[in-house]
Amino acid sequence: MQLSKSKRITTLLATATCTLLNAGVQAQETKSENDWQFDTAILYYGETDRVSLLEGVVSATKDFGDQRVLNTKLVIDTLTGASATGAVSQPYAQTFSRPSGDGQYTTSPNELPLDDTFKDTRVQLSANWTQPIYKDTRVNLGANISREYDYLSVGTSVSAERDFYNKNTTALFGLSYQFDSIDPVGGRPIGLSTMVVDEGQFGAGGAGEDAFEAAFDQTRITDTDDKSTIDALFGLTQVINRRMLVQLNYSYSTSSGYLNDPYKLLSLVNNNGETQSILHENRPDSRAKHSVYAQTKYAFDNAVADVSYRFATDDWDITSHTIDSKLRYNLSESDYIQPHFRYYQQSEADFYRPYLNDIDALPAFASADYRLGEMTAITVGLKYGHKMNNGHEWGVRAEYYQQDPKNAGFENIGVLANQDLYPSVKAFILQFSYSF
Amino acid sequence: MNIIKIKTSKNHTKNLISVFFIITAMQLGGCANLGVQPWERDLLAKDEMALNADAVDIGLDEHIYFSKEGTSGGRSFAGGGCGCN
Amino acid sequence: MSDWKIQTADDHIKGSFFCMASPCELLIDTTDPLVASHITKHAAAEAFRIEQKFSRYRNDNIVSAINQAQGKSVAIDDETFQLLTFANSCFEISDGMFDITSGVLRRAWTFDGSDNVPNEETINQLLAFIGWDRVNFDQQQITMPPGFEIDLGGIGKEYAVDCVAKLCTTLAPALSILVNFGGDIQVTQKKKEGKYWLVGIEMPAQDTSKTKNNNTTYNTVMVKIARGGLATSGDANRYLLHNGVRYSHVLNPQLGKPIMDGPRSVTIASDHCVQAGLMATLALLQGKQAEQFLIEQEVTYWCYW
Numbered sequence: 001m002q003l004s005k006s007k008r009i010t011t012l013l014a015t016a017t018c019t020l021l022n023a024g025v026q027a028q029e030t031k032s033e034n035d036w037q038f039d040t041a042i043l044y045y046g047e048t049d050r051v052s053l054l055e056g057v058v059s060a061t062k063d064f065g066d067q068r069v070l071n072t073k074l075v076i077d078t079l080t081g082a083s084a085t086g087a088v089s090q091p092y093a094q095t096f097s098r099p100s101g102d103g104q105y106t107t108s109p110n111e112l113p114l115d116d117t118f119k120d121t122r123v124q125l126s127a128n129w130t131q132p133i134y135k136d137t138r139v140n141l142g143a144n145i146s147r148e149y150d151y152l153s154v155g156t157s158v159s160a161e162r163d164f165y166n167k168n169t170t171a172l173f174g175l176s177y178q179f180d181s182i183d184p185v186g187g188r189p190i191g192l193s194t195m196v197v198d199e200g201q202f203g204a205g206g207a208g209e210d211a212f213e214a215a216f217d218q219t220r221i222t223d224t225d226d227k228s229t230i231d232a233l234f235g236l237t238q239v240i241n242r243r244m245l246v247q248l249n250y251s252y253s254t255s256s257g258y259l260n261d262p263y264k265l266l267s268l269v270n271n272n273g274e275t276q277s278i279l280h281e282n283r284p285d286s287r288a289k290h291s292v293y294a295q296t297k298y299a300f301d302n303a304v305a306d307v308s309y310r311f312a313t314d315d316w317d318i319t320s321h322t323i324d325s326k327l328r329y330n331l332s333e334s335d336y337i338q339p340h341f342r343y344y345q346q347s348e349a350d351f352y353r354p355y356l357n358d359i360d361a362l363p364a365f366a367s368a369d370y371r372l373g374e375m376t377a378i379t380v381g382l383k384y385g386h387k388m389n390n391g392h393e394w395g396v397r398a399e400y401y402q403q404d405p406k407n408a409g410f411e412n413i414g415v416l417a418n419q420d421l422y423p424s425v426k427a428f429i430l431q432f433s434y435s436f
Numbered sequence: 437m438n439i440i441k442i443k444t445s446k447n448h449t450k451n452l453i454s455v456f457f458i459i460t461a462m463q464l465g466g467c468a469n470l471g472v473q474p475w476e477r478d479l480l481a482k483d484e485m486a487l488n489a490d491a492v493d494i495g496l497d498e499h500i501y502f503s504k505e506g507t508s509g510g511r512s513f514a515g516g517g518c519g520c521n
Numbered sequence: 522m523s524d525w526k527i528q529t530a531d532d533h534i535k536g537s538f539f540c541m542a543s544p545c546e547l548l549i550d551t552t553d554p555l556v557a558s559h560i561t562k563h564a565a566a567e568a569f570r571i572e573q574k575f576s577r578y579r580n581d582n583i584v585s586a587i588n589q590a591q592g593k594s595v596a597i598d599d600e601t602f603q604l605l606t607f608a609n610s611c612f613e614i615s616d617g618m619f620d621i622t623s624g625v626l627r628r629a630w631t632f633d634g635s636d637n638v639p640n641e642e643t644i645n646q647l648l649a650f651i652g653w654d655r656v657n658f659d660q661q662q663i664t665m666p667p668g669f670e671i672d673l674g675g676i677g678k679e680y681a682v683d684c685v686a687k688l689c690t691t692l693a694p695a696l697s698i699l700v701n702f703g704g705d706i707q708v709t710q711k712k713k714e715g716k717y718w719l720v721g722i723e724m725p726a727q728d729t730s731k732t733k734n735n736n737t738t739y740n741t742v743m744v745k746i747a748r749g750g751l752a753t754s755g756d757a758n759r760y761l762l763h764n765g766v767r768y769s770h771v772l773n774p775q776l777g778k779p780i781m782d783g784p785r786s787v788t789i790a791s792d793h794c795v796q797a798g799l800m801a802t803l804a805l806l807q808g809k810q811a812e813q814f815l816i817e818q819e820v821t822y823w824c825y826w
Contacts, residue, residue, distance in 0.1 A: 009614055009803070010818050016610035017796040020603050021683050022478035039492045045500055055499070057492055073495075166660065168471025233512065237487065239471045243479055247487055251510055291510040297487070299479040306489075312507040320507040328484055333694035346506050372506050383493075389556050389693045391563075397493065403504065429500070433492060 037061045041433035048426050050114065051081040067138060068131045075124040082114035086368030088267045088355045089113065089419045090275055097197050099263050100186040101216045104197065112423055115263060122148040136163040140174070153180045159233065172235035180227040184262035187220035191260060191282025192362055194219065194268075219280070227257035243300070249293040256286040266368045267355045273414030276358055281367040283351065289314035303329045317350035318372065335386040340399065342379035348372065348408040354421050357413070370422070374408040377401065381429070392436040399429040525565040527557045536561025540568045541576075541678050543703025547689070548720070550697040550712050560692055564685045564700070571681040575604070575673045577624065584671065592667040602660050604673060604680065611676075611799055612653045618806045619799070620653045622665070623774035624672025630779070632770040638763045644777040651774050679752050679798035682707045686750075686794070699746070700794075706751040707794040717747040724753075724786060724825065750794035754801035755786030755825070771805045783808045790821040 038060050045053040055077035062070050087096070094107045099115070107113040126144035133139050142157040159174025182188070189195075196219060202211040235249040260283045267275045295308035310322040326340040349372040351365035381399030388394070405422040412421060472480070483489060494511070502508040525538035534557035536547040547564055549557045574582050580589075587595045597605070611619045625647050629639035650668040657664045665671070673680075682700050686707035689698040697712040704722050712718065721741040744751070754771075768779040787804045791797035800820055807814040815822040 010800070010820060012610070012614045013796050013799055014792065016607055016614070017793050017799075019610075020607040020680070020795060021687060021793060041492045041496065043496050053500075055496060057496065059492055075495075075499075077499075165471055166473070231509070235512075239480060241470070242472050242477075245480065245485070245487075249510060249512075253509065289507075291507070293510040295487070295511075297485055299482065299485050304482070304484045308511075310507075310510045312510060314507075318506045320505070322507070322510075333690075344501070344505060349506070371504060375505075377505065387694060389551065389553075389696055390559050391692045401500070401504075425504075431493070431496065 035062070037063075037435070039433065039435045041431055043429065043431040045427055045429050047081070049082070050425065051079060051083055053077055053079050066132065069129070071128040073124075073126045075126075076121070078119075078121045080119050082116035083263075084370060085113050085115045085263065085265045086267075086281060086370070087113040087265045087278055088269070088273075088275065088368075088416060088421055091415050091418065092274075094275065095197055095199065096265070096278060097195055097216070098186075099184065099189075101213065101220075110419065112420070113265075120148050120150070122146060122151075133160075136167070137161070142176070150184050151180065151182055153178060155179065155229075157231075161235075168239040170235075170237040172233070172237075174231075174233040174235075176229075176231045176233075178229040178231075180229070180257075182225055182227070182258055182262070187217075187222035188225055188258065188260075188262050189280035190219050190221060192279050192366065195265065195278040195280065197278070225258035227255055227259060229253060229255040244296065244298045246297075247293075247295045249291075251289075251291050251293070253289040253291075254286070259283045259285060259287060261367075261369060264367060264369045266353065266366055268358050269355050269413070269416070270358055271414060273355075273412070273416035273419075279356065279362075279366075281369065282365050283367055284316065284365050287314055287316055303327060316372070318346055318348070320344065320346035334388070335384070338383040338385070340379065340381040340383065342377075344375075344377040344379075346375055348374040352408070354407075354410050355416070370405040373405050373422075375403055375405040377403040392434065394435075395431075395433045397429070397431040397433070401427045401429060525561050527554060527561055529554065536564065538565045538568070540565070541572050541681065541702060543678065545700075545702045547685075548699040548701070548718055549693075551693075556693065556696075560689055560696075560698065563692060564689060567685050567688050568681050568702070571677070571684060574600075575677050575680075577670075577672050577674065584673065587663055587665070588670040590665065592665070594662045594664045596662050597658070597660075599660070601663075602658070604676070605658050605663060605671075607795075608671075608673070608676065609653070609658075615803055615806065617654070617775060618773065619675070619802060620651065620774035621671045621673060621675065622651050622653050622656065622669050623772060624674070625650045625668075625670050626772050626774075626777055629777070630770075630772065632768075636763050638768065648777045651777070675802060676795060676798065678702050679705050679750075679794040682794040683750070704751075704753045705794050705798060706746065708746055708748050708750070711748050717745040720744050720746060722751070722753065722788070724788065724823065746790070749790060749792050750797045751788065751790050752794050752798035752801050753786060753788040754798065754805050755784075755788075769805070771802070773806070780806055780808045784811050784824045784826050786823075786825040787811060787815070788823040789815075 038058065040059070041057045043055045045055070055075065057073065057075050059071065059073040064070065085096070087094070089107070089110055089112045092109050094113060095104050096107070096113060096115070097104050105116070124144065124146035126142065128140060128142040130138055130140045138161050140159045140161070144155050146153040155176060155178035157174060157176035159172055161170055161172040163170050196212065196215045198212045202208045202215070231251060231253045233249060233251045235247065237245060237247045239245045260281055264281045266279045266281055268277045268279055269275050289312060291310060291312035293308065293310045295306070298305045305325070305327050307325040308323070311320070313319045322342070322344045324342045326338055328336050328338040330336045349367065351363065351367060352372045353366045354368055354373070356362070356366060379399055379401045381397060383395055383397035385393060385395035403425040405424070407422055412419070479485060498508070498511070525536060528535045528537070529552070532552070534549050534551060534554060536549060536557055538545050538561070545568060547561055549560055551557055573579065575584055576582065577584050577588070579585055583597065583601055608621045629643045629647055631637060650670070655666055656669065682702050682705045686698070686700045686709050689700065690709045696709070698709045699718045699720065700707045701720055706720060708718060720743070722744050723739045724742045768781070769783050769785070771780045771783060772778065773780055783805050787801045789797040789800045789804070791800060800818070804811045804815050804822070804824070812824050815824060
């Protein structure tokens with residue numbers, strides 16, 4: 001051995017050692033193979049005066065070795081509270097029939113009509129299997145089923161991904177099919193039909209009730225209807241350097257079938273903005289969407305930044321931009337905080353109307369659902385996570401979400417000028433998670 | 437009286453799409469020169485650098501935004517519908 | 522085979538199992554048996570995984586596939602590639618003296634304290650199958666000339682120690698854990714309040730004279746270690762005695778013969794066990810100049826002649 005190289009041997013050896021010990025994911029096995037990894041969470045979402053959601057998730061993953069992975073997930077959520085129906089507020093009290101036809105509710109003057117019969121529990125089960133099919137190529141199969149009392153959804157997906165250039169580039173192509181079957185309470189309302197409200201015109205007693213029911217049923221189609229959705233996804237992931245990777249996705253989605261929300265309404269007003277009658281909404285029976293999504297993740301020494309942008313557009317004319325960013329900052333080896341900021345902006349659907357004017361002919365499609373209107377939304381949040389000595393990890397996340405619907409250029413005629421037709425929706429989110 | 441609606445111009449949308457594809461092309465150009473050697477994957481191998489890190493949180497958020505907004509998905513498959521939109 | 526147990530001491534818990542022909546222990550700075558069990562179970566699983574994957578005594582793992590390839594290409598995974606890259610770096614740093622293809626020489630040399638020194642011809646025949654520079658490998662595969670074999674015994678145990686230490690850091694980022702596989706040691710981090718661990722290491726008795734004693738007396742020496750790694754390379758009574766000359770078990774891969782006049786045992790302290798182990802081996806390969814080499818390298822060492 002050349003003694004002249006002497007001092008450098010320690011350094012060379014140190015470098016070679018660091019390379020060996022830092023390399024690769026396999027040296028980081030935190031769970032032995034054949035162990036299940038569980039991620040659980042419970043989330044509370046509450047809007048001020050409106051909808052509340054409580055949702056629990058249990059996700060179990062097992063690595064069978066050789067890149068074969070199974071994931072199964074169970075989600076249970078319950079929704080309570082009142083949702084905006086789309087009808088406009090008036091300087092007078094208003095009465096509406098419940099979607100089931102059993103009973104009515106009244107809204108006070110200058111108050112936004114909300115339907116509070118919106119209580120539901122949903123259970124969803126999904127499973128995903130990944131396996132390599134040949135060198136550097138993996139295929140993923142997924143299936144899911146979801147059930148609420150008025151809604152059933154089943155779906156399946158298949159995707160394939162392939163690594164190139166020393167796994168620095170990964171290309172993915174996937175297809176999914178989702179079939180939904182809707183059986184709304186009280187049957188499906190006929191699009192743009194007038195809501196039947198019992199204001200005494202049917203007479204009293206049993207005969208009166210029957211007459212109401214008959215009139216109500218005239219506005220209903222009483223069997224289930226379906227919706228089919230096919231999605232195609234093209235994705236590309238690229239490692240830029242030791243600290244950074246990017247992902248770029250393009251997806252195309254087409255849905256057809258019953259796309260209405262059976263519980264949403266429109267107010268038909270006169271020239272003075274006074275409601276003459278209430279109509280059920282009607283949306284087209286197909287929708288084609290395109291979206292482009294770009295995400296970057298950057299590793300600092302003690303932090304990871306994740307920023308993404310999504311642009312989406314569809315043939316309902318809704319165009320949206322979403323910027324989502326979070327920064328995970330490691331306070332120590334075992335805990336971190338993660339602030340989160342999201343900005344969302346969408347333009348209104350071409351059939352969106354805050355209300356309809358009885359002078360105009362009825363359009364073919366119309367909806368006053370503010371979720372199809374112009375709006376911006378902001379989310380700010382903070383998460384704290386802690387890894388315990390036994391390997392388990394827990395976290396708590398608090399977020400504030402505010403939606404600001406906007407007037408897309410409609411005139412507030414008559415009495416509507418004094419109404420708040422685009423109230424903000426404010427929500428708090430609190431989540432606890434536990435992984436083991 | 438007619439309902440007056442001002443339609444936003446579609447041009448700015450088209451411009452945005454073009455800018456997007458230019459960024460994409462820039463990202464993909466020279467793909468073969470980008471990347472790391474296998475022994476430089478120490479930071480990339482960390483759990484928090486995985487693209488599906490915080491999958492449960494993301495799934496919960498996507499559910500909220502799917503039911504409260506007009507656009508959904510884009511990141512991966514939606515996987516499971518609900519009657520909330 | 523996947524047996525492990527824990528024993529509680531007054532201020533720490535010891536997890537132990539038997540792997541790679543050595544007693545393996547983990548000294549864990551906790552008094553919570555659940556935590557210690559969790560760590561020991563996963564550490565043992567990782568140690569067994571590495572042993573099963575890289576042991577040359579098995580015929581169902583990647584090493585046996587490589588050694589039976591008879592000139593054909595064998596596909597390898599990332600971890601194997603990393604180890605081969607490391608072995609390659611060591612080959613270059615040592616100017617060819619550290620060579621993982623030199624294992625075939627064990628067919629000629631059996632270090633059992635006996636008198637059986639092989640003849641020149643046997644050695645020369647085996648030399649034809651040695652030479653890491655004739656091995657071709659990349660991230661996907663390794664191809665060796667027919668008759669070649671690789672032996673990862675020189676780095677396997679230290680690698681396992683470092684991998685297990687790394688695993689312990691991920692499982693218990695706030696705990697100090699000392700991993701000790703038969704004298705190859707790595708500590709994950711300093712104990713709280715800066716105290717050190719006390720570990721017993723077998724070292725040759727200080728007063729062993731050079732030529733008279735055929736059997737080295739080993740004492741258990743208590744070593745204080747706060748952080749980093751420690752590895753020992755030495756005889757452990759593996760030697761040959763012929764015509765009054767002691768042949769150590771460390772072989773020069775270029776000559777096919779043992780290094781003469783080297784120390785019986787070298788112990789090195791370094792940041793990582795793998796690094797310490799390699800340094801100790803390199804020192805032994807220096808023969809007479811071992812101590813001078815270690816002084817020049819400015820490493821912390823103990824050298825026994």
